Each structure stands twice: as C-alpha cells, then as structure tokens.
Amino acid sequence: MKLLCVDSEPIYQEIISLCAENDGMQVKIAASFDDAIFLYEEWRPDIVTLEVVLQGGSGPELAKRLKALEAERFVPIVFLTSHISDFVMNQCFKAGADDFIPKPFNEMLFRTRISTHKRQIQLIQEMYRKNRELTYYQTMIEQEHKMAHQVLDHIMTRSEHQSQNLAMTRLSATNFNGDLALASTRSDGSRMIFVGDFTGHGLSASIGALPVTQAFFDAIDSNMPLPDFAIQINKMLLTILPDYMFCAAYIVLIEPTGKLQYWGGGMPNAYIRRADKSIVHITSTHMSLGILSAAEFESTVSTRYIYDRDTLVIASDGILELKNTEQVMLGASALESLIVSCYDDHDLLRAHYEMEAHLSRFQGESEQLDDITLVAVRNTI
Numbered sequence: 001m002k003l004l005c006v007d008s009e010p011i012y013q014e015i016i017s018l019c020a021e022n023d024g025m026q027v028k029i030a031a032s033f034d035d036a037i038f039l040y041e042e043w044r045p046d047i048v049t050l051e052v053v054l055q056g057g058s059g060p061e062l063a064k065r066l067k068a069l070e071a072e073r074f075v076p077i078v079f080l081t082s083h084i085s086d087f088v089m090n091q092c093f094k095a096g097a098d099d100f101i102p103k104p105f106n107e108m109l110f111r112t113r114i115s116t117h118k119r120q121i122q123l124i125q126e127m128y129r130k131n132r133e134l135t136y137y138q139t140m141i142e143q144e145h146k147m148a149h150q151v152l153d154h155i156m157t158r159s160e161h162q163s164q165n166l167a168m169t170r171l172s173a174t175n176f177n178g179d180l181a182l183a184s185t186r187s188d189g190s191r192m193i194f195v196g197d198f199t200g201h202g203l204s205a206s207i208g209a210l211p212v213t214q215a216f217f218d219a220i221d222s223n224m225p226l227p228d229f230a231i232q233i234n235k236m237l238l239t240i241l242p243d244y245m246f247c248a249a250y251i252v253l254i255e256p257t258g259k260l261q262y263w264g265g266g267m268p269n270a271y272i273r274r275a276d277k278s279i280v281h282i283t284s285t286h287m288s289l290g291i292l293s294a295a296e297f298e299s300t301v302s303t304r305y306i307y308d309r310d311t312l313v314i315a316s317d318g319i320l321e322l323k324n325t326e327q328v329m330l331g332a333s334a335l336e337s338l339i340v341s342c343y344d345d346h347d348l349l350r351a352h353y354e355m356e357a358h359l360s361r362f363q364g365e366s367e368q369l370d371d372i373t374l375v376a377v378r379n380t381i
Contacts, residue, residue, distance in 0.1 A: 080101050181375050324362050355376075
C-alpha cells in the first residue's frame with residue numbers, strides 16, 4: 001500500500017516514512033498544500049497523513065479537497081498534529097478526517113493505527129469488488145430475463161386472444177409466470193385449450209412453456225387426437241424437466257357440436273357454468289404431466305357437453321389459494337359462487353372483467369404468493 005505524508009517538519013517526515021516503510025508501505029512526502037494535491041492526483045495513495053498547519057494552506061482545507069477528488073475510492077486521512085484542542089479536532093473531523101493522532105507519538109501507536117486503517121481499506125476494497133461483481137451479474141441476469149421475456153412473448157403470439165368467446169387472465173407472482181394458457185382453433189373447427197401450472201413460479205417454472213407451446217401448435221396443425229397429445233407432452237416433460245418439476249394441466253378439446261373432451265392431471269376442479277346458472281364440475285383425475293413413465297401414464301379422456309351460452313371456466317390453484325389481508329384463502333366454494341354470479345353477463349369479456357375485479361377486491365393489499373391463471377370459454381352454437 002502507498003502512504004502520502006503531508007508535513008512541513010523534516011523530523012516527522014523522517015519518522016513517518018521509517019514507520020510506514022517498516023510496515024511494508026511505499027511512502028512519498030509533500031511539504032506544502034500544492035505539492036500534496038499534485039502528488040495525490042499523480043500517485044493515488046491509499047492512506048494520507050496530514051498536519052493541521054501547512055505551507056500554502058490548512059490541513060482541514062486540504063482534507064476537503066482530497067475527499068472531493070475521490071468519489072469511488074475510500075482513502076483514510078489521518079491527522080498527525082500537536083494542535084489537539086477540541087476546536088481543532090472538530091474542524092479536522094468536519095473536513096473529512098478519519099483519525100487523529102496527537103504529536104509527539106510513539107512508533108507502536110502509529111503502526112497500530114495505520115494497520116487498522118489498512119485492514120479497513122482491504123475490507124472496503126473487497127466490498128467494492130463484490131459490489132462490482134454483483135452489479136455485473138445483476139446486469140447479466142436482467143439481460144437474460146429480457147431475452148427470456150421476448151422469447152416467451154413471441155411463442156404466445158399464435159395463441160388466440162380475447163374475444164366474445166374466449167377470455168384469459170394470467171397474473172405473475174414474480175417476473176415470470178409459471179402458468180401457461182393456450183387456445184387455438186384447428187382446421188376442423190374444434191378449439192383446443194391447454195392450461196398448465198408448472199411447479200413453483202418464476203423463470204425456472206416458465207422454462208417448460210417453450211417446448212409445450214411448440215408441441216401444442218404442432219398438435220393444432222396436425223389435428224392430433226387429444227389422448228395422443230397428452231402422451232406426447234408427458235413424454236417430453238418427463239425427458240426435459242428435473243425430477244422435482246412437473247406440470248399440472250387441463251387439455252380440452254371443444255368440437256363445433258358442443259362435445260367437450262378433456263384430460264386433467266393435478267389441477268383443481270374446473271367448471272361448466274350452464275346458462276341456467278347450474279354448475280357441472282370438471283374433475284382432474286390423473287397425475288400431473290412429467291411424472292409417470294410412458295407405461296404408467298394414463299391418457300384416458302372424459303367427455304362432457306357444453307351448450308349454447310354455457311361457459312367453461314378453468315382456474316389455477318393460485319386463485320383458490322389467494323389470500324385477503326386477514327390471510328383467509330378464497331377457497332373453492334367462494335370461487336364457485338363468483339363464477340355463478342359473474343358469468344351471468346351475456347358479454348363474456350365484461351363478465352370476465354367483473355370476475356377479475358372481485359378477485360382484486362378480495363386480495364386487497366395482501367401479497368400474491370402464486371401465479372394466477374383464469375380461462376373462460378363460452379360456447380355459442
């Protein structure tokens with residue numbers, strides 16, 4: 001480390017130099033205010049020792065100047081002076097002094113105090129280094145997240161968007177949504193819907209959306225039968241996901257006639273809200289996707305019928321587990337009541353917005369702990 005000694009007395013210049021050099025430091029001497037400024041800017045010392053009275057200026061004024069020169073580096077300024085009145089000490093510390101040693105001083109005291117400041121410098125330098133690393137990694141993470149958002153947003157562009165027959169809500173608990181909601185109409189007029197909830201939330205949970213989305217639209221293009229699609233998705237996720245991750249999902253196919261086929265695994269009940277306000281439950285009877293081997297996987301689909309003005313509503317467990325400010329969960333019973341009342345409106349989008357408003361009022365200021373997905377499909381024959 002480097003020490004700049006600013007002192008007009010030759011005897012103290014020599015003492016300070018010997019003490020610092022014996023402690024393994026490089027030393028340069030400045031006898032005046034201007035010399036100190038010049039050497040400081042040229043040499044960039046790690047520690048400065050400073051006398052109160054200087055040729056061409058005062059020690060406190062020099063301390064202010066030196067502190068102003070260092071915006072990003074910590075350089076301790078230690079006053080070594082025979083002027084030890086409370087007034088002088090107060091001036092020095094107000095000017096930016098980090099330590100104050102009265103003259104005359106012994107070598108042991110000087111070396112002890114300088115060693116303390118050296119350790120402090122090392123700790124602060126290490127802190128600066130780690131902060132630079134953290135800033136770098138934070139920048140890299142932000143860039144990667146931006147890229148991931150662009151990729152995920154791009155793959156969703158083929159999915160059908162809001163209409164008088166389809167309404168979808170996806171609310172993320174973090175920057176990335178671990179839920180997936182896709183809908184598209186095949187060439188035979190049947191609409192396929194995929195609602196998935198990957199383990200956890202955040203970026204890791206959303207990674208599975210990439211292959212699932214591609215497989216979904218491939219199935220749309222080829223009019224793949226629903227059981228075959230379920231088998232394909234399970235096999236794919238079993239291969240690419242780690243053991244602790246899986247995807248709870250509903251896969252639904254609604255034919256133009258109103259026949260509704262569905263495969264459900266690991267999801268809460270879905271609902272068919274009839275035009276007469278009655279409710280038919282859609283139950284998820286299988287294991288989640290990405291858990292069972294091909295031999296164990298069950299691709300059996302169930303059948304229901306959805307008639308004119310009926311509404312299919314699929315909600316992820318993030319809605320059931322939504323808590324209000326009193327930490328009370330919404331639950332299945334309250335959700336079913338909301339579905340009955342809100343989707344009475346003939347305008348599906350208006351009904352869906354009303355549903356969103358009810359959920360928002362229930363949540364209030366409480367924190368959203370899980371991703372939320374709500375999909376509503378209305379049949380008009």
